[in-house]
Amino acid sequence: MKATPEKPSIDGIEAVWLKNWDAEQTYAFDRSATRENVYSIDTPPPTVSGSLHIGHVFSYTHADVIARYQRMTGKQVFYPMGWDDNGLPTERRVENYFGVRCDPSLPYDPSFSPPEKAPEQKISISRKNFVELCHQLTQADEVVFKDLWRNLGVSIDWTLEYSTISAHAQAISQRGFLEMLKRGEVYSSVAPTLWDVDFRTAVSQAELEDRERPGNYHRVAFKKADGSGSIEIETTRPELLPSCVALVAHPDDERFKPLFGTNVITPLFSVEVPILAHELADPEKGAGIAMICTFGDTTDVTWWRELSLPTRALIGRDGRFLPAEFGSEQFPSTDAPSANAFYAGLEGKTVNQVRASIVEGLTQSGALIGELKPITHPVKFYEKGERPLEIVTSRQWFVATLKHREALLKRGEELSWHPDFMKHRYKSWVEGLNVDWNISRQRFFGVPFPAWYPTDANGTIDFDAPILPELSELPIDPSSDVPKGFSEAQRNQPNGFVGDPDVMDTWATSSLTPQIAGHWGTELFEKIFPMDLRPQAHEIIRTWLFSTVVRSHFQENSLPFKNALISGWVLDPDRKKMSKSVGNVVTPMPLIETHGADALRYWAASGRPGTDTAIDEAQMKIGRRLAIKTLNASKFVLGRLEGITIPSPAEITEPIDRDFIALLANVVNEATAAFNTYDYARALERTEAFFWTFCDNYVELVKTRAYGEGENASEAGTNSARATLAITLSVLQRLLAPFIPFVTEEVWRWWHDGSVHVAPWPVIAELGNVTPSRDSAVYEQVCEVLEAVRREKSTQKVSQKNEVELLKIDGPAELLSAIRNGETDLKNAGGVKAFELNESATLSISVTLTPQS
């Protein structure tokens, strides 16, 4: 056995072992492994947005302790790392960081470089220049992220690194799209689409959030077409009056039943619209009768579709009102001249401006009844946006999810969720789907759709006959690549082609992380798919988890992974959610520097799956203490064993040792069972508790005997203690290794050549012929007596080293026999000079201390 260091320390050991693990390729995935022998992890590729978050540390630690456990059980762990660098977050960051804006109409400027300091007025640059800056910034960010992961001791195989904007990921993503297209699972259509006017892009249902916003009910009178009076409706969006196509009330609403099928005339624009019945109309809301406009919200879209209403959409992609001609077929009007005259003042205006004009017009015409009624109501926003979404009609690619709802729900049932209740998140999301998954984004830094469209002699684009590349050509960019049989000169020309201008939703790519990380189409993929584990946070169940399930269901007719390990959130010390705007975000690197990586991991690993956990530096200090204790206990025990041949567990013969090993066997069983159900926190708790009793009680009891000293010393007794110390230390070092990998590696190497992280996970068979079923409770009963002795010394305020003149114990025969078995150790540990044991029904321990000199 090697010598233990004189003064071991945990400070600085991270750097030593990181270097060593790199050199030894400790975490390298062996591609020759068979599928049964592989444990594969679908690592979340974090959004590389420049800010590291303590939440990263939290959830990546959870996955890592599982990875380390699996590796020790003998599995080849496929543990890749990805960076989600495409998409809007990167674009926003680049715009602000460099002070630029993408204008796809500009030509590429090879000599462009951004100014040192971001200018106030953003510089317009070409798409290619913009994308170059995106790459530049994300690469720099990725270095910082990687540094954190390494310092945290995440056991990733860095040769498996990928990024979602890489050519490899783009090729996979485009192939995935083409295969869906071939199978008819994706389609393009012109449809009302939720639209962010600031970002100028469509957004999907998964990116929506409701925000409570103040609004006003405007009571507006519509004259009946037959001239018999008027109907009053209430609306929060009077600006949509020119887009009104009908009024709607609940079919059972007695107030309006007689009116169904009759017509009214819109104020200001004199458009005749019907009064219709639909169940989604809420009799309790407003006046109980609403106007349907194309389109104010998603309910309007439902009504429009189910009631087969005409389209009078007027809000453009920039959020401004489009031209309209009243009196035309689309906008019939009984008074076209005044309608057009009024509308002339609205065209090109923003939503707020138009609202003001229309309210004024309604007031003047007397159609606005009474005062405005302020209300608070939920309004749909893009989760990253600042203005309410509009609905515009545009061409988009959709993945058909709605008609597969039942199958997708079944997939959710099939998946093992940790914790189990998280499956409700998935279920309620899938049940609530109301539009197909829109995967088109009118943005720049993303994976382009691999499609061109032919144009006819008039230059009209035929969207129904896309020109598609061969799989071998991928990745392609239709805005710069030319389809086979065409030349660049034919781009955007009659009888030529146009490239699809859009990029894919970021989830359309990251839903293929198993395919990207596992190199779809190669032998490797067969070995890692379906993945064993998907670790992730709960707020992306409806996006990442759901979309991955969708893609895998279509592509492989399978779940993409068997287990989903859902982490909670990290809350600030006041149990508030961390957010940039509140300014309570904690960055992890200083915490690693202060407390050590093991300590930070200890805190993270004590947060159970799915449980929100507050940042707690006190907990990190306890983790640090555990690491230091591991170091010192190992030094002490190994010091007792220095220079001798360590006896094998077969030599564990003393009853107290055998009982202690039985308890150890129970801990091994419990920790293993807990890991197998992804309850790492429980495994840690049990291991840790046992480790402390090992240090404070067992080692204290047997250290004299292990030295071959003290009264009644015997070779058998000494060897039994030595064997117990050695095997227990070995087992505990390994049980702790997934949680505190740096310090356990340090102490393991004091007496082993290889890494603890590829050492075999402890099993009962190692423990000699001891079984978890205990012959007796010798150890616990001896501890109880030891405690009584310590209590007496503490009460008497004397040193624990003070000797005990006489230890008198009255108790049942069974107990006395246990104590006799531990008598020697008790004498050694408690300084007991003499025992007096008497049989009695009740337990009583009397301690007579030797008077202090």
Next chain:
RNA sequence: GGGCGCUUAGCUCAGUUGGCUAGAGCAGCUGAUUUACACUCAGCAGGUCGGGGGUUCGAGUCCCUCAGCGCCCA
């Protein structure tokens, strides 16, 4: 509006199918201690398990109900 989770000691949390006197760590208090311990060890104290009702020989645990907090979905 529907759903999920949480509520146990001052704090952070355990408490597996209902069963010994409800546990741990931290903080607090009282001591001991410097040849494993960038301190460590021992001891003490601290809870009507959110409220109410029910099932049961027995409820922190199961059922009902109410309240508060958080989240998901609509």
